[in-house]
Amino acid sequence: MASTAEAEIEALRKLVVQQGDLVRDMKSKGATKQELAKAVAELKLRKAALDEKEALLSPPEPVFNRTAFDKVMKRRFFWTPSFQIYNGVAGLYDYGPTGCAIKANLLSLWRSHFVFEEQMLEVDCSMLTIEPVLKASGHVARFTDLLVSDVQDSTQCFRADHLLEAHLEKLIAANQDPSLLPEYQKVLTELDNFSKEEIGGYMRKYGVRAPETGHELTDPVEFNLMFPTSIGPNSLIKGYLRPETAQGIFVNFRKLLDFNNNKLPFAAAQIGSSFRNEISPRAGLLRVREFTMAEIEHFVHPEKKDHPKFASVADLGVLLYSREDQLSGRNPSRVKLGDAIKNGTIDNQTLGYFIGRIYLFMTKIGIKDAKLRFRQHMPNEMAHYASDCWDAECKTSFGWVECIGCADRSAYDLSQHSEASGTTLNAQLTLDTPVIEEYIDVLPDASAFGKLFRKDAEGILKYLRDLQVNNPCQLEELSKKLEADKKINLSLILEFNDKGKIEKAVSGDGPGSKQFEIPANLLQLKPSKREVFVKDYTPNVIEPSFGIGRIIYSLLEHNFSTPDDGKPQKEKAPAAKGKAPADDDDKDCILSLPACIAPYKCVILPLSNNPDLVKLAKTAADAFNAMDVSYKVDDSSASIGRRYARTDEIGVPFGVTIDFDTVKNSSVTLRERDSKGQVRLSMTEAAETVKRLANNTLTWADVLAKFPKFEGQQQA
Template sequence: MSGESETEALDELARRRGFYFQANESYGGVAGFYTYGPSGASLKRNVEESWRERFVTREGNMEIDAPTVTPEDVFEASGHLDGFDDMLVECAGCGESHRADHLVEDATDIEDAETYPTDEVEELIAAHDITCPNCGAPLEGQRVEEFNLMFETTIGPGSGQPGYLRPETAQGMFTEFPRLKEYAREQLPFGVAQIGTGYRNEISPRNALLRTREFTMAELEFFVDPEAGGPDLDAVADVSLPLYPASAQAEDGEEYVELGPKEAVEEGLVAGEWVAYFLARSKAWFESVGVDMERFRFRQHLPGELAHYAADCWDAEAEVGGDWIELEGVASRSDYDLSKHAKHADDTFTVFKQYDEPKTVERATVEPDMAALGPEYGSAAADIASALADLAARDRSAFDGDEVTVEVDGETYTVEKELTGFEVTEETEAGRHIVPHVVEPAFGVGRAVYTVLAHAYDEDEVDGETRSVLRLPPSVAPTTVGVFPLMDKDGMGETARELAETLRQAGFDVTYDDAGNIGRRYRRQDEVGTPFCVTVDYEAVEDGTVTLRERDSTEQKRVDADALPGILADIRAGTRSFDEL
């Protein structure tokens, strides 16, 4: 199936079977907003629970739920006000706005136009005679501008306090760090996770769930000691990472490097053991929820593509409809976020690192004579005193002469050394405060759901008819089991309804269906990805055994109805297979 036909078939199935559809269609709809239907909401919830089990429960991390509306000061500190932009070009003919880098990528062989400066994108639009997708008017000569993607709002009545809908969940975990570190007893490393809604005012939403204006993210902020060792990579030694490094992309190659996590670090390809560890954990998780590993890779960000906070980043990407789409970014954010908030917020964003034994250290301090500095330097005296303190901590040799020079707001001041109160003393300290570094695996839940559906969708032939089937893993399928009476008579309907209720009480998502012939009922469940169907026939009423049908192979086996909850639980958990029954 071609890329375009694959996505068209998936979108048609999604609407018809209740996975997702455009929101507010009765009012015309607005691009970039989707509603998950009954099947989609269940699939999405199962994917989220699987992520939580892997990255929170099994890793021993914390989870929080922070507000989606955030004061402007937070995003000023984080850099989002200045650096969270996409390239916009507006058509002079119809007034429609477009994502300029996407237009260039669609019309050329360039895959990373977002890394280009705006003036070069303007030149590419002109050189390739790119026109407006809406009305066909030429876009040559139209200015390409940076457009901030955050939704702005007002907190409180009237003019109120400016705020924004969060474009990511990460800042909630950074701003609450002073309290969260206490819950972790200031012991590094520790992780804080969050699954929640993010908002980005996309210029041109497209591709269903892949680029929307409201979406769900699952993010983990993992705080580490930059001077300490990393994780035990032997725990993920069995994972092979399909890496697409920046060097290969620069050469326009498609050559992937298959390495284990430890080898990737030793060869300098991946920046740090924690990044390699989370790449390995991520790959295993994606495979567990149904992403096809033959259509999966980790692509390293190019230098011009890196976010303003990232020192290095690898995107987990999957091929869908002929295009590679981002599912996750694993970023090394260094100490950028906590250091930024430490400068702007009235709190402490460090962790106290205790030494194995107390140490005696020399410390340079200043105690300026303000009675002399005040009359001499006026309103600048306090800033000069602060600058002297910073200089003493940074470079004590600057105080070797009779005078000391500092710079305040671009102006140079020379102060007599005797007025600075400079001295070097010995102190015994039990430890010191450090700013943790952050490694962030950030997942797009909607993109993962879309990819799982795309990779699960298949068409085959059963009993001479073409069958549409979603080969979803039992752990994430919207419905675990369909229960059918062969006919709703002679006690079969009553027995089937009782069995369906028993399975529901055992924690399974169950569909009961007695409409139409049994083959059609099977097809309906195959199409929404239900991995098992149970048929209650005359024999079931007589001896308590039922027919259990497996979706992918369509094979059937006779099992005891009383044992069914345990059988399904084992298969869903992966501890037993259908073939072993």
């Protein structure tokens, strides 16, 4: 039987490979994004069939106990829906003390690992963003989802693709006409790439209706996901809450370059909140309306993407799921980053270096190596300007979740803002050997030109000289026109500062523009040659962008375990009489967070509520304060075992017990969460030891070697 199954698998894999070849072929022949998307959807369908067959032959994967997990997260206040006493609102969450401490630790580690280590320039920019910035970035026009609403009740709104998806899943499950299954599945897989009209068409075709009322639905319309607001009174200045932090870096590019002594490459970074007005958020913490991001924009010369520190990550074996893997039906495989660069899987060393640094960061904070993969974007997923893009995905009970995007965005962002703002966002490269360059020289008859155009003269010349740098082709055309017509006409928008100096000169014929006719006798636009030592260029940007909430969620799932994990269902502890067994799912769970990320590094437990012990617990707390190590005191009357269980559940890695020997000689017991091993040492030694364990300058093995083992009454 095995061999029959293997043959089937081989056949299915062949189908995948065929389709992959087709996609490659289409891509090389310049197929449209839409066409590619359809071919990729078919590819995914074939891959899904292959995966399903393969799964039948593999041992079943352990099931994650999400019920127990959710209960612990709620009970121990990792997070909660916001404004719950007012019945809340979907997509907004508050972090409680445990979640908040984890988040603060994560951001602090992120800052050390990325900002300090690479000498990045960190900024902290406004969330309120004026409209022109987000017009230039493309968000005003394109940051949309498709919305449908109940024709009889316009307050009932839905995401069109989500409704269609749910409807098709229902049709597939019902399976009334098996011959239609392939079609349903095909539509399902192509969903992400449908146009507004296609989604609308399928919704009509399959009779999708409003979920609760069963009413008909409107045609899909584009809904912009940014939260609009206005700045100042009378709705004068239109603005949005930023949908990402990156734009704040781009608009400050010139100042950052200046701060960096005009040297490239350099990276800027920002940690901050962003906002997306999801139509109907689902999936809890994974799809929210307000979230923290950490973004890096690494600016680099387009042809100099090697990285001086790449060697430090070249030997890391990272789970890569390359475009080629996806096109060939292969599973992700562990590849050394050095090899991935050598064989061209990853486009350049800088991108590869960031993938390596991300891998090191994620595993340091507790993301499980086997549940972290880097998936390369398929041809249809990437923006037209991007040259390569990899998502760091974490496996959770919701499937593989995109936590970090790592994209080479070429010169797109700086070019867009350069054009829209009229401010050149360039860097300069000093050439090793100077080159001869042809250019159009702008040569006015200064005094006559000034006399005719007065204060605008400077603006017209600024406009023409900016063209020299940013759009030499257009300047060449103007030169030809001037030659042919003996004049040129310009329509410009000029802005001056308080002192009457020209600040901005762009072409445009909206309100505030002025018309100028420049006769050939006042201006020469003369093709010339010059020796060039320095070359202007628009830097490319490589952007690792971290979704902090998703990383925290994945981290917590990866480190959560219940006592029943790994046991087959039937072996689970029998339910107590009259009690549903589910109620017990969340007992004695452990959150095995690494010390560096744990919300508290240590719990301090007086053995009983004897006043001497409680007082000594305060002394111990002072020792931890002095060391700046976070801790929690639990002097409740619960048994020591119960109190350890409580702290295990929130991931506290170490515990200090105060007992009657402490009264005699100030010694305490230090316990490690995962091994449950204990040693005996002095109170100050305990605080210092925990500090060093938490910042990774000491291991538990070191501690066991240094201090006497303890096996007393505190054993949980």
